[in-house]
Amino acid sequence: MFTGIVTDMGEIVSLSEIPAGMRTRIRTSYDTQTFDIGASISCSGVCHTVTAKANDASGNWFEVESAAETLALTTVSDWREGQRLNLERSLTLGAELGGHLVLGHVDGIARVVKREDHPDSVYFQFEAPEETAPFIARKGSVALDGTSLTVNEVDGCLFSVFLIPHTLEVTTWSDRHVGDGINLEVDMMARYAARLAEFGKNG
Structure with missing residues (x-):
């Protein structure tokens, strides 16, 4: 769950087709050591699961995988290298609710x-x-x-x-x-x- 308050603008580094759909690597200012593989991050409104991550000399990044249904129902299918994305990490209990409760499930x-x-x-x-x-x-x-x-x-x-x-x-x-x-x-x-x-x- 999210709040709709964007905390970083990520940049798409690479896109690749996979059997399940599409894999995207996103450059971020987040310290990726502060969240785990399997964490949820809203990427321009679409809840995604982190499948890989690193902090390295070329910049911090994480990867997500988008299933065929996500590609069909959202703008993820239009993503391109160099595009910026609104990022938000999942809400933690006790955190300030600055926006409203957002699920990351696009209608x-x-x-x-x-x-x-x-x-x-x-x-x-x-x-x-x-x-x-x-x-x-x-x-x-x-x-x-x-x-x-x-x-x-x-x-x-x-x-x-x-x-x-x-x-x-x-x-x-x-x-x-x-x-x-x-x-x-x-x-x-x-x-x-x-x-x-x-x-x-x-x-």
Whole structure:
């Protein structure tokens, strides 16, 4: 489990096909001696398991493996060497919950349909997959590429957010433009509320 607060921007060093899907090596500023093989790290919103790691002269790095389902349902299939990724290590008990509870399980791919740069913020508008739109509420939380953000406006499948300069500096959002696919995870509370409402209606 994560909070949607990005703590490092990693860089993809290499990509290789494996029988299960794809292996990715990611350069990081994390001290890889502080987490174990098998640890969970959110990579631009997708929970991955560390399968190899090292601190060496060329820089600290870790590897993850993405299964075929992950490649089919997320933007991982579009990753390329040199690309930056939003990284977050898993939440520990007692840690500050600065964003909202995020599972790292992507619900769908949202598309950037508008970007407007202002002196003190950047406005992004997205189109969500139709099946996820009911779970996105004005002033509610969403995780986009692993970043916990507050929804500004909602209109059908369209929703928007404002990003402050600090967020642009410490995440990959400065790289995002119209047409880009974004890993979308809706607020887990919205999912549970919808499921309870469904049972109430059927009951």
